[in-house]
Amino acid sequence: MFRTLTTVRRNLIRFTLDGQFHQAPAGISVAAALLTAVRFSRRSVVSGRGRGPYCMMGTCFDCLVCIDGEPNQQACMVTLREGMNIETQTGIRDLDTGTTADMD
Amino acid sequence: MKARYSLVVVGAGPAGMAAARCAAAHGVDVALLDEQERPGGQIYRSVDDSPLSDPSLLGSDYLYGRQHVAEFRNADIDYFPGTTVWNLDRNRDVSVLVDGKSRGLGADRIVIATGAQERPMPVPGWQLPGVMTAGAGQILLKSAAIVPPDDVVLAGSGPLLLLMASQYLKAGVGIQAILDTTPRSNRPGAVRHLIGALESASYLAKGMGLIASIRQSRVPVYKEVTALNAHGDEVLEAVRFNSRGRDHELPTGTLMLHIGVIPQVHLAMAADCEVRWDEAQLCWRPGLDQWLCSTVPGIGIAGDGAGIVGARASQLQGRLAGLQCVYELGALTRDQRDLKAVAIRKTLDKHLAIRPFLDSMYRPSPEFLTPVDDTMVCRCEEVSAGEIREIARLGCQGPNQAKAFSRCGMGPCQGRQCGSTVAALIAEVQGRKISDVGYYRVRPPVKPITLGQMGNS
Amino acid sequence: MDYDIAVIGGGLVGSSIAYGLSKKGHGVALLDEGDRAFRASRGNFGLIWVQGKGWDFPAYAKWTDEAAGLWPAFDAELQESTGVDLGYTRPGGMEFCFDERGWNDLNDCMARVRTNSDGAFEYEMLEHAELRKRIPEVSSAVIGASYSPRDGHVNPLYLLRALHQRLDAGRVDYLPNRHVDSIECLHGGFELRTNDERLAAGRVVLCAGIDNVRLGKLLGLNIPVRPNRGQLLITERVQHFLNYPTLQVRQTREGSLQIGDSQEDAGRDDGTTTEVMNRLASRAVSIFPMLKTVHVVRAWAALRVMTPDGKPVYQQSSHCQGAFGIACHSGVTLAAIHAGPVADWVAGGNPHPLIARFHPDRFDV
Numbered sequence: 001m002f003r004t005l006t007t008v009r010r011n012l013i014r015f016t017l018d019g020q021f022h023q024a025p026a027g028i029s030v031a032a033a034l035l036t037a038v039r040f041s042r043r044s045v046v047s048g049r050g051r052g053p054y055c056m057m058g059t060c061f062d063c064l065v066c067i068d069g070e071p072n073q074q075a076c077m078v079t080l081r082e083g084m085n086i087e088t089q090t091g092i093r094d095l096d097t098g099t100t101a102d103m104d
Numbered sequence: 105m106k107a108r109y110s111l112v113v114v115g116a117g118p119a120g121m122a123a124a125r126c127a128a129a130h131g132v133d134v135a136l137l138d139e140q141e142r143p144g145g146q147i148y149r150s151v152d153d154s155p156l157s158d159p160s161l162l163g164s165d166y167l168y169g170r171q172h173v174a175e176f177r178n179a180d181i182d183y184f185p186g187t188t189v190w191n192l193d194r195n196r197d198v199s200v201l202v203d204g205k206s207r208g209l210g211a212d213r214i215v216i217a218t219g220a221q222e223r224p225m226p227v228p229g230w231q232l233p234g235v236m237t238a239g240a241g242q243i244l245l246k247s248a249a250i251v252p253p254d255d256v257v258l259a260g261s262g263p264l265l266l267l268m269a270s271q272y273l274k275a276g277v278g279i280q281a282i283l284d285t286t287p288r289s290n291r292p293g294a295v296r297h298l299i300g301a302l303e304s305a306s307y308l309a310k311g312m313g314l315i316a317s318i319r320q321s322r323v324p325v326y327k328e329v330t331a332l333n334a335h336g337d338e339v340l341e342a343v344r345f346n347s348r349g350r351d352h353e354l355p356t357g358t359l360m361l362h363i364g365v366i367p368q369v370h371l372a373m374a375a376d377c378e379v380r381w382d383e384a385q386l387c388w389r390p391g392l393d394q395w396l397c398s399t400v401p402g403i404g405i406a407g408d409g410a411g412i413v414g415a416r417a418s419q420l421q422g423r424l425a426g427l428q429c430v431y432e433l434g435a436l437t438r439d440q441r442d443l444k445a446v447a448i449r450k451t452l453d454k455h456l457a458i459r460p461f462l463d464s465m466y467r468p469s470p471e472f473l474t475p476v477d478d479t480m481v482c483r484c485e486e487v488s489a490g491e492i493r494e495i496a497r498l499g500c501q502g503p504n505q506a507k508a509f510s511r512c513g514m515g516p517c518q519g520r521q522c523g524s525t526v527a528a529l530i531a532e533v534q535g536r537k538i539s540d541v542g543y544y545r546v547r548p549p550v551k552p553i554t555l556g557q558m559g560n561s
Numbered sequence: 562m563d564y565d566i567a568v569i570g571g572g573l574v575g576s577s578i579a580y581g582l583s584k585k586g587h588g589v590a591l592l593d594e595g596d597r598a599f600r601a602s603r604g605n606f607g608l609i610w611v612q613g614k615g616w617d618f619p620a621y622a623k624w625t626d627e628a629a630g631l632w633p634a635f636d637a638e639l640q641e642s643t644g645v646d647l648g649y650t651r652p653g654g655m656e657f658c659f660d661e662r663g664w665n666d667l668n669d670c671m672a673r674v675r676t677n678s679d680g681a682f683e684y685e686m687l688e689h690a691e692l693r694k695r696i697p698e699v700s701s702a703v704i705g706a707s708y709s710p711r712d713g714h715v716n717p718l719y720l721l722r723a724l725h726q727r728l729d730a731g732r733v734d735y736l737p738n739r740h741v742d743s744i745e746c747l748h749g750g751f752e753l754r755t756n757d758e759r760l761a762a763g764r765v766v767l768c769a770g771i772d773n774v775r776l777g778k779l780l781g782l783n784i785p786v787r788p789n790r791g792q793l794l795i796t797e798r799v800q801h802f803l804n805y806p807t808l809q810v811r812q813t814r815e816g817s818l819q820i821g822d823s824q825e826d827a828g829r830d831d832g833t834t835t836e837v838m839n840r841l842a843s844r845a846v847s848i849f850p851m852l853k854t855v856h857v858v859r860a861w862a863a864l865r866v867m868t869p870d871g872k873p874v875y876q877q878s879s880h881c882q883g884a885f886g887i888a889c890h891s892g893v894t895l896a897a898i899h900a901g902p903v904a905d906w907v908a909g910g911n912p913h914p915l916i917a918r919f920h921p922d923r924f925d926v
Binding site (some may be wrong): 191193197199208376495497498499500501502503504505508509510511514515516518541542545547548549552553554555556558559560561 | 593595596597600603718719721722725726729735737738794795796797815817820832833834835838839840841842843844845846847852853854855856857858859860861862
């Protein structure tokens with residue numbers, strides 16, 4: 001897991017990831033926060049295999065997550081905010097519920 | 105945001121900030137649109153709001169950005185952070201996404217300064233969680249003070265990889281190993297450019313300093329690495345490779361890859377700006393005149409988005425592009441423009457003198473341009489190099505037909521991670537040149553947007 | 562003679578015909594342009610569409626219905642021989658209507674097609690409540706739909722791939738990156754000159770889309786086609802909800818939604834426009850409100866090959882024996898009939914009885 005340098009000059013804020021509470025420094029991107037919390041943050045819409053942040057600059061779309069109910073947000077392009085609810089995405093979006101469902 | 109500006113600049117990195125500042129200083133009404141929340145681009149990420157207690161570990165080139173960003177913030181520019189440009193057409197109509205809503209604006213002149221992206225480095229297993237670009241690692245350090253676990257392996261070639269290693273060492277990150285994929289055969293070609301590179305001697309000195317600091321650190325460096333691949337079931341577990349004829353395996357959860365950067369040309373291509381294959385840099389770059397004007401009237405392109413030149417040269421190019429806009433908008437005469445450009449060009453030449461050396465010294469190994477069959481080329485749609493080769497053998501003429509036949513490039517990244525590889529594979533199979541094979545036809549939206557946003561509903 | 566037959570144009574029409582010819586053992590050259598040529602086949606919506614076709618032209622109603630009827634066998638044969646799953650299904654298709662006038666027009670159109678097909682065409686007009694039973698997600702903005710069980714859909718890009726794979730395995734020489742500069746009608750055959758070579762063929766079939774105008778002139782054929790631009794949007798993959806192809810929205814087997822389409826007179830400009838993208842997006846959301854948050858991954862535009870009456874053109878030159886001109890904008894729907902009866906005809910067999918109805922002399926009034 002990635003770690004925050006101990007000398008960091010930021011307050012910690014709280015967010016949830018798939019319902020679990022986590023903490024990360026204020027001002028960082030959602031993708032950065034995810035890297036400190038989980039080994040992978042998405043399952044591919046094609047094979048269902050795990051994926052995680054890859055480029056951190058908005059070009060690869062491997063860090064897509066659902067943020068506060070809005071799916072397919074580029075986690076590396078969104079700044080983490082206090083109380084954010086982040087959900088990992090598994091496979092193809094289910095339009096009825098607005099969340100994701102299993103591949104089959 | 106007004107409905108129309110004299111100049112709209114896209115991108116708040118060194119080139120975009122400089123172009124906007126130059127135009128604003130001459131009284132031009134400028135808007136700068138940037139996808140990030142803060143100015144500086146990737147190179148000066150968070151430079152005026154660093155989470156690090158000691159940002160100097162990132163080096164003096166990074167700290168130089170502070171002043172640039174401060175001056176940019178003080179200039180009379182309508183700056184719109186968090187604003188994604190999803191379309192630009194040849195009539196200079198811009199469509200942006202801001203606060204989740206789409207809106208349009210017009211411009212008399214456009215400067216595209218969208219910078220670079222990491223050159224895709226497709227190796228088997230590069231899609232596994234735990235594998236990321238070295239640039240991603242650097243962004244995490246600059247913007248979040250977040251670092252990988254102490255078993256991290258860095259692999260690839262080029263100045264950024266060395267810089268990254270030295271920054272990690274200063275930050276106290278334990279690097280397990282550095283895998284240097286620079287082919288030995290690059291050296292003779294590079295040496296020929298060494299004399300020219302002396303014009304920008306400070307770059308050479310910095311490079312040697314980085315190499316010395318890595319040597320002192322005693323981090324194992326494996327040379328002439330080939331057959332690199334990432335292994336793991338659900339996530340990365342090990343890296344396997346060959347170095348000077350011997351096979352190795354290193355257990356690790358984090359692998360950072362880097363084989364240089366390439367221009368981000370999608371926005372320019374969406375606007376119909378012509379791009380050309382650059383054999384020295386192995387990338388597509390827009391065709392530009394000496395004032396950085398593209399083939400579409402009123403659209404200029406500056407900085408790494410126009411061909412890789414580095415941060416300082418990008419800033420100078422931004423100024424040139426800015427001057428040209430000011431001239432075209434009638435606020436400078438031709439003579440005034442030319443006079444102001446003399447000193448800029450002189451300094452620019454000094455910064456560019458290192459490029460032929462860097463381009464040949466760190467030219468990526470063919471192994472990463474045309475990867476082995478079981479490598480996933482298109483990460484989004486999971487299309488392998490083997491499948492692209494099979495399609496190429498059918499006679500498929502280029503990346504657009506390959507896309508139609510295999511779905512490669514149809515995912516959300518819109519071909520940014522596979523476009524160059526697909527073209528190289530077709531060229532390899534059919535014995536053609538990449539310049540002849542071509543690139544994807546890039547169409548809007550250049551970043552995915554929702555139907556609700558697109559339809560303003 | 563290098564080849565029995567040269568087919569010019571490697572899109573869906575040319576590839577289907579070349580495939581049909583190769584199955585019968587003819588030596589075929591399929592000449593194609595490059596990766597960035599105008600390619601209607603890459604902008605195809607993937608519908609195998611019968612409803613509405615030929616309401617004013619009985620032969621077209623029959624031709625289309627017969628073509629759609631050949632599809633199940635054609636699909637099975639291609640899939641078996643190539644392993645490419647075309648995603649072909651025939652659940653019946655729908656066209657949505659949004660107001661009473663639209664409903665009446667559609668109703669009238671369907672009735673005429675039934676008459677023109679001698680009663681073979683089956684359809685239903687579904688009022689909103691009935692439509693909701695079949696597609697519960699549809700909004701109240703849609704007052705109803707026409708439905709015909711004759712309609713189906715397929716992945717048009719995989720269709721082209723499968724055809725090309727079969728050509729590769731058969732006796733067809735696929736010759737891409739060829740621009741045909743001239744065609745000479747010689748005694749008993751033709752000589753084609755391309756950018757860098759000459760080749761001789763006993764027969765020549767023009768399937769080059771809008772370039773058929775130029776190529777036709779070389780052979781004294783008047784092929785009256787013009788480009789008609791269509792734009793469409795393609796979204797990210799979403800869970801399956803739309804079990805029927807419709808004229809406005811189609812969900813692919815992978816889960817992406819295709820949203821069509823526009824009809825524009827834009828000359829040879831195959832670019833997309835913000836205005837049309839905006840209109841297509843807002844119409845899709847008005848039909849299916851839950852699509853509001855679905856991401857558009859790309860927009861596309863292509864030039865349809867449009868004849869003056871929108872119906873296909875099949876013609877054989879009267880003074881250059883063995884020269885054929887073929888033009889249509891229904892390369893998917895008609896693929897099976899092109900690979901069958903049309904291929905037989907261009908190879909010298911007896912023409913299908915309906916083919917004569919599609920001669921362009923119908924425009925000479």
